Amino acid sequence: MAKSQNARLERQKFYSDPILVSMIVVLIVFLSLFILYPLLMLLIDSIYTEGKVTLDVFRRVLSLDRFKRAFTNTLVLGFIVGIASTLIGLLFAYVEVYVKVRTKILEKLFAVVSMLPVVSPPFVLSLSMIMLFGRSGLITRTLLHIYDSNVYGLKGIAIVQTLTFFPVCYLMIKGLLKNIDPSLEEATRDMGATRWKVFTSVTLPLLIPGLGNAFLVTFIESVADFANPMMIGGSYDTLATTIYLQVTGAFDSTGAAAMSVVLLSLTVILFLIQKYYLEQKTAATLTGKASRARMLITDVSVTRPLTIFCIIIAAFVILMYIMVPFGALFTLWGRNYSLSLKWFQYMFKTSGLRAFRDSIVLSLIAAPITALLSMVIAYLVVKRKFKAKGFIEFVSMLAMAVPGTVLGIGYIRGYANGLFRTGIMQGLYGTGLILIIVFVVRSLPTGTRSGISALRQIDKSIEESAYDMGANSLKVFTSVTLPLIKDSFFSGLVTAFVRSITAISAVILLVTPQYLLITTQINEQAEKGNYGVACAYATVLIVITYGLVLIMNGLIRIFGTSRKTKISE
Amino acid sequence: MGKEKKGVRLDHISKIYQDPKTGKDFYAVQDTTLDIEPGTFVTLLGPSGCGKTTTLRMIAGFESPDEGEIYLGQEAINALTPNKRDTAMVFQSYALLPHYNVYDNVAYGLKIRKLPKAEIRRKVTDILKLVELEGMESRMTNQLSGGQQQRVALARALVLEPGVLLFDEPLSNLDAKLRVTMRTEIRKIQQKVGITAVYVTHDQSEAMSISDKIIIMSKGKVEQVGTPQEVYYRPNSRFVADFIGEANFLDTKVEKVFDDKAQITISGQTMTVNNYIGVKEGEAASLVLRPEAVALSDQGQLPCEVILSTFMGSYQYYHARIGDVIVQITDYNPVNKKIYAVGDKASLAFDTNGVYILP
Numbered sequence: 001m002a003k004s005q006n007a008r009l010e011r012q013k014f015y016s017d018p019i020l021v022s023m024i025v026v027l028i029v030f031l032s033l034f035i036l037y038p039l040l041m042l043l044i045d046s047i048y049t050e051g052k053v054t055l056d057v058f059r060r061v062l063s064l065d066r067f068k069r070a071f072t073n074t075l076v077l078g079f080i081v082g083i084a085s086t087l088i089g090l091l092f093a094y095v096e097v098y099v100k101v102r103t104k105i106l107e108k109l110f111a112v113v114s115m116l117p118v119v120s121p122p123f124v125l126s127l128s129m130i131m132l133f134g135r136s137g138l139i140t141r142t143l144l145h146i147y148d149s150n151v152y153g154l155k156g157i158a159i160v161q162t163l164t165f166f167p168v169c170y171l172m173i174k175g176l177l178k179n180i181d182p183s184l185e186e187a188t189r190d191m192g193a194t195r196w197k198v199f200t201s202v203t204l205p206l207l208i209p210g211l212g213n214a215f216l217v218t219f220i221e222s223v224a225d226f227a228n229p230m231m232i233g234g235s236y237d238t239l240a241t242t243i244y245l246q247v248t249g250a251f252d253s254t255g256a257a258a259m260s261v262v263l264l265s266l267t268v269i270l271f272l273i274q275k276y277y278l279e280q281k282t283a284a285t286l287t288g289k290a291s292r293a294r295m296l297i298t299d300v301s302v303t304r305p306l307t308i309f310c311i312i313i314a315a316f317v318i319l320m321y322i323m324v325p326f327g328a329l330f331t332l333w334g335r336n337y338s339l340s341l342k343w344f345q346y347m348f349k350t351s352g353l354r355a356f357r358d359s360i361v362l363s364l365i366a367a368p369i370t371a372l373l374s375m376v377i378a379y380l381v382v383k384r385k386f387k388a389k390g391f392i393e394f395v396s397m398l399a400m401a402v403p404g405t406v407l408g409i410g411y412i413r414g415y416a417n418g419l420f421r422t423g424i425m426q427g428l429y430g431t432g433l434i435l436i437i438v439f440v441v442r443s444l445p446t447g448t449r450s451g452i453s454a455l456r457q458i459d460k461s462i463e464e465s466a467y468d469m470g471a472n473s474l475k476v477f478t479s480v481t482l483p484l485i486k487d488s489f490f491s492g493l494v495t496a497f498v499r500s501i502t503a504i505s506a507v508i509l510l511v512t513p514q515y516l517l518i519t520t521q522i523n524e525q526a527e528k529g530n531y532g533v534a535c536a537y538a539t540v541l542i543v544i545t546y547g548l549v550l551i552m553n554g555l556i557r558i559f560g561t562s563r564k565t566k567i568s569e
Numbered sequence: 570m571g572k573e574k575k576g577v578r579l580d581h582i583s584k585i586y587q588d589p590k591t592g593k594d595f596y597a598v599q600d601t602t603l604d605i606e607p608g609t610f611v612t613l614l615g616p617s618g619c620g621k622t623t624t625l626r627m628i629a630g631f632e633s634p635d636e637g638e639i640y641l642g643q644e645a646i647n648a649l650t651p652n653k654r655d656t657a658m659v660f661q662s663y664a665l666l667p668h669y670n671v672y673d674n675v676a677y678g679l680k681i682r683k684l685p686k687a688e689i690r691r692k693v694t695d696i697l698k699l700v701e702l703e704g705m706e707s708r709m710t711n712q713l714s715g716g717q718q719q720r721v722a723l724a725r726a727l728v729l730e731p732g733v734l735l736f737d738e739p740l741s742n743l744d745a746k747l748r749v750t751m752r753t754e755i756r757k758i759q760q761k762v763g764i765t766a767v768y769v770t771h772d773q774s775e776a777m778s779i780s781d782k783i784i785i786m787s788k789g790k791v792e793q794v795g796t797p798q799e800v801y802y803r804p805n806s807r808f809v810a811d812f813i814g815e816a817n818f819l820d821t822k823v824e825k826v827f828d829d830k831a832q833i834t835i836s837g838q839t840m841t842v843n844n845y846i847g848v849k850e851g852e853a854a855s856l857v858l859r860p861e862a863v864a865l866s867d868q869g870q871l872p873c874e875v876i877l878s879t880f881m882g883s884y885q886y887y888h889a890r891i892g893d894v895i896v897q898i899t900d901y902n903p904v905n906k907k908i909y910a911v912g913d914k915a916s917l918a919f920d921t922n923g924v925y926i927l928p
């Protein structure tokens with residue numbers, strides 16, 4: 001059967017839409033230049049030296065004790081954090097979905113705990129961990145009079161990362177639990193099974209792929225995390241920090257490139273397993289929508305221990321966050337707990353204003369670009385068919401699996417001397433523009449994913465009808481698609497801003513003295529031991545981001561489309 | 570409305586899809602040639618999966634044919650995108666723009682054509698009057714009933730004065746009663762405006778009641794094109810006879826052929842019946858009997874045994890056995906007739922001039 005005519009006609013129709021074509025070309029160029037090319041350069045750098053292909057660099061790096069240790073450390077950390085976060089997430093989700101909780105306060109507590117890590121800079125928990133349990137920690141020294149406590153190292157990072165990442169697991173697992181049809185469990189219970197038996201024989205097996213999914217997502221996050229190991233890792237180096245030190249300390253960027261390839265392969269493989277195997281499986285086992293309300297567990301012997309455990313953890317997380325403003329307000333942490341504004345004053349007298357201005361301006365530029373790009377990608381992926389679609393979808397999702405540090409090294413190797421070291425586009429390196437691009441690339445996958453799921457809800461014939469009435473692609477996108485997913489667009493906008501202004505792992509490698517960023521300031525001050533100033537920065541930053549998210553949620557509640565939009569099936 | 574009506578011509582159109590399960594290519598529409606005359610109301614009718622929607626979407630431009638060419642009026646339109654085609658489609662799900670009110674939905678296409686504001690207002694008002702939605706301009710679409718949404722969808726297509734209007738099962742989301750009202754209305758409006766319409770449905774009574782012509786499709790191919798009467802009274806295949814209305818088939822063989830008649834023998838009874846499509850001498854054939862074209866009688870042509878007899882109000886419903894074939898019979902106005910009981914011996918009575926054979 002000859003399908004050539006169809007292909008030819010589709011091509012003709014495709015090219016008769018210049019806006020669509022140029023949009024796709026722009027996207028392909030952008031994704032190739034700023035995601036694929038830097039990663040490719042890392043690979044080239046690590047296998048191609050002085051004009052020939054060799055594995056020398058790899059051999060050298062792989063035999064470094066530092067590297068071997070970092071590699072093992074990274075995996076051990078990933079496992080611990082993955083398992084711990086999944087378990088705590090499961091517990092929280094289970095309590096929320098299955099247990100009758102009489103207090104509204106607990107619900108609020110859950111909501112706040114799951115929101116905080118999203119809006120805070122990645123290393124805030126490390127900061128407060130040190131302030132609470134470090135050598136001059138509030139709890140260790142002042143309350144317990146332990147003078148040689150050591151939070152640095154594996155246990156510090158593991159605790160901090162678990163507390164940072166478990167809310168993600170909680171949200172994922174909550175979604176799954178809500179999809180389990182209660183009648184399945186009731187039927188088993190009717191046959192005489194105990195509550196525990198029901199959990200292990202019905203609920204858990206249904207959840208296994210989902211739990212695996214949550215585990216891998218956290219594992220990847222943990223492996224890619226730079227800020228926490230940097231701040232609280234002490235001598236426990238992970239791949240991400242080792243790569244950073246290899247560049248900034250040992251000035252060995254080919255070695256760093258080879259290490260980055262290792263780290264990247266690790267995260268990408270896990271990502272592919274997660275995305276193409278576990279996600280499918282999760283969807284396959286849990287297709288049913290819960291048909292009616294669940295009989296909640298009221299038995300005190302079950303509810304009490306579970307709720308108390310959750311409250312303790314939630315309270316602990318909140319305590320950690322509360323420490324941050326206090327860290328900024330106390331005169332001298334560990335010695336003098338009288339309140340003063342001197343750290344804030346100090347911050348504003350030194351680089352504070354500039355850092356806030358630069359961070360805010362760069363993020364303000366990056367956010368709308370990210371939001372728009374991700375909606376366009378989502379639109380193309382969900383609603384259009386064309387050849388390069390697979391490429392666009394894959395690369396923009398791949399960015400999710402690229403650790404920030406790896407991306408940063410990639411940009412150094414890829415742009416410091418211009419494209420393929422030819423000097424072309426060299427002007428980009430060291431500018432604010434490249435920071436903006438990094439911000440965009442780092443938040444693109446999240447935005448795209450939320451755009452895609454929003455668009456899948458919209459009946460494709462709605463856009464077809466606009467197209468049929470004479471609108472071209474651009475018009476369809478602006479007059480139909482975008483208005484219908486404007487909630488997702490606005491939350492993408494805010495998320496992109498928040499992610500940009502709190503980003504550190506990639507930008508710390510790329511930022512030049514010309515720009516000061518809040519996050520790098522916090523890092524610098526914390527490294528010097530100036531926790532008061534670091535906390536002052538972090539406090540203002542959290543106020544900005546948390547405030548923005550609250551405003552956005554309020555606006556969406558008032559003006560949201562979801563109320564008015566009826567989505568036809 | 571002042572615009573010229575256009576005909577639609579499909580010239581050896583095929584569409585190949587890949588079966589998602591087996592990965593094999595198959596023809597969703599195969600070598601279809603159709604000539605739809607300007608101003609007529611044509612229905613594509615056929616069982617689920619026979620390629621009706623695919624055909625319609627090729628005319629609208631959402632799919633491209635793998636073979637053949639589509640003409641709208643005199644113009645070959647294969648390479649045009651949907652927004653450049655002079656067609657307007659009414660979708661099964663209505664596909665109203667949920668963030669616009671009724672007025673803006675109807676005005677959408679006109680605004681894209683950059684008509685002056687006043688003209689848009691006039692046209693929208695006129696068309697809303699035509700579909701009896703005056704006064705609802707500022708309602709959001711989710712504040713309308715299903716029937717009203719359907720009218721908005723229709724108005725939105727009509728207001729563009731397209732060369733041809735396309736419908737894909739526009740009434741299937743409505744309840745049975747409203748479906749009947751709306752189909753009459755669609756037909757009335759189409760006749761008033763005089764527009765060419767291609768209408769997809771798998772509901773045969775809908776197709777019968779509104780079409781100038783019915784195109785019966787099966788497995789991607791056109792089985793028959795004709796007026797409702799033609800396809801009902803003179804189906805040219807067993808498939809059509811079976812699909813349109815009810816039909817009993819009695820297997821036999823053609824003994825002799827004269828002009829458009831043929832001599833056959835069933836249960837030992839020889840008779841001469843119509844042979845519209847020319848089954849040849851010696852070939853196997855089936856006598857087609859519509860349940861309402863047959864009655865039970867004591868002196869009919871074919872002896873039988875009654876095995877089911879049910880009173881249905883306006884008719885008596887029988888199953889009668891001839892050999893090993895069971896024939897359904899609907900005998901109208903049973904009040905003045907003899908009612909047969911289960912087990913009775915009787916015979917089928919029908920007018921041999923009104924029945925026909927098919928291969």
Ligand SMILES: Nc1ncnc2c1ncn2[C@@H]1O[C@H](COP(=O)(O)OP(=O)(O)OP(=O)(O)O)[C@@H](O)[C@H]1O
Nearest residue numbers: 586587588597616617618619620621622623624771
């Ligand atoms: N995009 C597609 N990819 C692969 N196969 C398709 C696609 N669209 C339709 N088909 C197949 O083509 C055949 C014809 O489909 P079509 O939608 O035209 O049927 P239809 O006559 O409209 O049926 P219905 O009455 O159920 O709407 C079906 O077998 C269908 O499964």
Ligand SMILES: [Mg+2]
Nearest residue numbers: 621622623737
């Ligand atoms: Mg269909």
